[in-house]
Amino acid sequence: MQPIISISGVSKTYASGFSALKKIDLDIRRGEIFALLGPNGAGKTTLISIVCGIVNRSSGTVTVDGHDIGTAYRAARGLIGLVPQELTLDAFETVRATVNYSRGLFGKPANPAFVEKVLRDLSLWEKRDAKAITLSGGMKRRLMIAKALSHEPRVLFLDEPTAGVDVELRQDMWAMVRRLREDGVTIILTTHYIEEAQAMADRVGVINHGEIILVEDKDELMRKLGRKRLELELREPLGAVPAPLAGYGLELAADGGRLVYTYDDQSERPGVASLLRDLGAAGIEFRDLATNASTLEEIFVGLVREKA
CATH class of the missing domain: 3.40.50.300 (P-loop containing nucleotide triphosphate hydrolases)
Structure with missing residues (x-):
């Protein structure tokens, strides 16, 4: 048209x-x-x-x-x-x-x-x-x-x-x-x-x-540019991210009580279902989880900063 x-x-x-x-x-x-x-x-x-x-x-x-x-x-x-x-x-x-x-x-x-x-x-x-x-x-x-x-x-x-x-x-x-x-x-x-x-x-x-x-x-x-974030509140704190989970790029909170997984649709990282399965295999349990996604405002700010 x-x-x-x-x-x-x-x-x-x-x-x-x-x-x-x-x-x-x-x-x-x-x-x-x-x-x-x-x-x-x-x-x-x-x-x-x-x-x-x-x-x-x-x-x-x-x-x-x-x-x-x-x-x-x-x-x-x-x-x-x-x-x-x-x-x-x-x-x-x-x-x-x-x-x-x-x-x-x-x-x-x-x-x-x-x-x-x-x-x-x-x-x-x-x-x-x-x-x-x-x-x-x-x-x-x-x-x-x-x-x-x-x-x-x-x-x-x-x-x-x-x-x-x-x-x-x-x-x-x-x-x-x-x-x-x-x-x-x-x-x-x-x-x-x-x-x-x-x-x-x-x-x-x-x-x-x-x-x-x-x-x-x-x-x-x-x-394309949005990012998703999964936060897991653990039942027991961790001292470090277990080696079998290293490929996920997980962030561990300072107190060891929360894991954060950031990913996007273009990423080659495994999906959430794979992460939850591997957490179970590693014996890591969580009491709660929360997810959120990037807003257009966050994408816009990132684009402008990158151009600057």
């Missing part, structure tokens, strides 16, 4: 000589939720701003559903909704008028029923006649999302959309994002709440120092 966004060789160098992006190649699949992760200053917002036509690229090409963002700007931009980090609202305009105005900017005819649906989905309908200046920070964030959806875009950029907002808004917004994807809308998300990306994203891209260092299906990334 042709990607809905195709980014090829995109670079951005400012007059000061600072290189914010370095030959970015990235395709976004139609209908997916794509999480773009990176530390502060990595180039996430610059890349989004280029695709949305806010920042000029120094080189490279970008197309949105086949429309070049330079030569077919109106067609490309009309397909995109953007929720930026900053709150940019007319303080003295009402909620409903704000959304209607944004819709009109894209040449869309008035559609009161659609605007009502968007406001209801974002729990803003009761505030439809309130001025933006009277809204709480969370309500203003909701209004920014409503503005971005006003012209029925097929691509939605969410740039740190839940920064500084309450848990209720996050839950409402992610429910809305799932509904949008079911309707065929492509979502590109940047967030510092990486557990959200783990829960929501189909694919993950990691950018650092203006370069894409990884793009992978989320589940495949977790399988």
Whole structure:
């Protein structure tokens, strides 16, 4: 399937000589939720701003559903909704008028029923006649999302959309994002709440120092780079790991009362079933066990540190 966004060789160098992006190649699949992760200053917002036509690229090409963002700007931009980090609202305009105005900017005819649906989905309908200046920070964030959806875009950029907002808004917004994807809308998300990306994203891209260092299906990334950990609480403490178990790379706690086995799906080490069998053969009994796996956040931190 042709990607809905195709980014090829995109670079951005400012007059000061600072290189914010370095030959970015990235395709976004139609209908997916794509999480773009990176530390502060990595180039996430610059890349989004280029695709949305806010920042000029120094080189490279970008197309949105086949429309070049330079030569077919109106067609490309009309397909995109953007929720930026900053709150940019007319303080003295009402909620409903704000959304209607944004819709009109894209040449869309008035559609009161659609605007009502968007406001209801974002729990803003009761505030439809309130001025933006009277809204709480969370309500203003909701209004920014409503503005971005006003012209029925097929691509939605969410740039740190839940920064500084309450848990209720996050839950409402992610429910809305799932509904949008079911309707065929492509979502590109940047967030510092990486557990959200783990829960929501189909694919993950990691950018650092203006370069894409990884793009992978989320589940495949977790399988390839994730690590699993098995902790065994022993009935009797050990003085050392028995020689027959040396091949497992076990860690023994200082007090000898706990064994830790770390492994991953790519490892050539034997599996857990083999370990438990060999523990029994060695006469080692345990009273309890616990397992856990790497989170996307741990994988992300490891990737960024490795690149640094």
